[in-house]
Amino acid sequence: MSNPSDISPTPCGQTGDQTLRNHSIYTQLMETVLSFMKLMTGDQQQDPALEEQKDSQASREQEALLGHLMIQTVKHLQSGVTGGHKFQLPCPSMHSRDNVRGGQQAQSSRKTCRDTFISSDLSSRGLDISSLYHSSFQDYNTYQGNKYDKKNNTLGFINLGTSENKLCIDLLTERLRRSDMNYVDDNLLQYPDWRGQPFLRKEVAQFLTTYCKAPAHLDPENVVVLNSCSSVLSSLAMVLCDPGEAFLVPTPFSSGFIFSACLYAKVELLPVHLDSWVSGANTSPFQLSVGKLEQVLFEAKMEGKKVRGLLLTNPQNPLGDVYSRDSLMDYLEFAKRYHLHVIIDEIYMLTVFDEAITFHSVLSIESLPDPSKTHVIWGTSKDFGISGLCFGALHTFNKAVASAVSSFGSLHSISSIAQYKLRQLLQDREWLDSTYLPINHFRLRTAHKYITNELKALNVPFLNRGSGLFVWINLRKYLHPCTFEEELLLHRHFLDKKLILSPGKSFMCKDPGWFRLVFADNHLLLRSAMHRFHQVLLEQERNWTRRQLEDAIEEDLLTSNTAAATNLKG
Structure with a gap:
């Protein structure tokens, strides 16, 4: 009698032959992984000169392809591949065109491939997280390893893709070096209140009361401080949604939202696609209306999806639009009507540099339609250009939400010494109002004017807005045909020139050809970038001209050959 443990059970509905075939697939996959591992560990005989050689764009693409194949292989192994599951090699993300490659030759790099390989020790969730991270930060990680420097590395990457304000680093470093910043006591060296130090929450409440023009003093008990706005959003997604539930988000929207909402909470972001052209009810490009929100909400309900909230950014990223008070009220009333939470990211509120534009914070509205479901996120990384201090704040009138989000302080708190410095910075209203904010707005206007003048000279269309750190530009005329595949090729072409821009696809833009270009940097770097x-x-x-000529020649040859064949038959 056979021991039951010695016999692999046959899946329901499968014959013994099918089971053998499944084992054959499993064995092949195991052999594939072993071959990959042998390849990875067999590079000790590799020429050291080749190890040091910089990879071309084609090489990076092949490495990403191999890494993706490895991840897929491991997933199949972990799930125990069964019949009917086809194992397919993923298609490359780019075509092999000489014009996009810039003459570079495709080479394989075992070292980078080994780094790309995802260990089979990871869980399925771990594999998904790793894949999400690498797909989200690939360009940024490349930039970190080879940054442009006007003295030491003029051939390095210029990053106009990451939204950072580098225009007032001189002002911030001078202020943060003053003597009032250098303070340490016993309490700052101990575990903090997970909601944030009381002195910082009090100052944040006062700061938001002033600069958001709140009708009444905001309560520090409604403020929670974490180590970034991304952490705040991720925590909100965790406490407001169960896995698989969703938020409505107008597109294009910050690509960071996807990472924040999906990493822990597994919350789906349902895009509310906005049209990039003016027609009919759209009096301006990318105009959000309640009708569009209701349409996506209705479609989601028809598909059995549970929508828990609406996620907005004001001023908008990447468009630079600032919502009017009436528009904000329309969106808030829509949310109340359908019992939705509203999360409004106001991280760019002090970047409005056009004096003709008025920013309206949600916290300035005296009678909110549903205060208990209205949550505001703010931080200093954009308004102050100090993303390295890692600070984000939540304001909510809902005590239960504040308490639940506070629990994440045990994982995402800020050092108490950094919290003290932030308090000192935010409470120095004289310096803020007389020095920092006026100079920051002036420099933003100047940089924006330079970039937009350059774009006009190149006949590149763009949205001319007066807030934010970026310009939303339209390069669709350089896509032939106008597809997201061609947008990716153009993005890769920029990378070949060591220039990082953010393609519209990463913002879930409905139409291909749009890019976000960050202008909040020094003038010399912007000049090099625009070159x-x-x-x-x-x-x-x-x-494109060459391809058209080649196509015309090919068509003429085809016509001539056809005519010659016809004459011979005659």
């Missing part, structure tokens, strides 16, 4: 930008556009035009 590279112009080079790419010129090469795109030349390559």
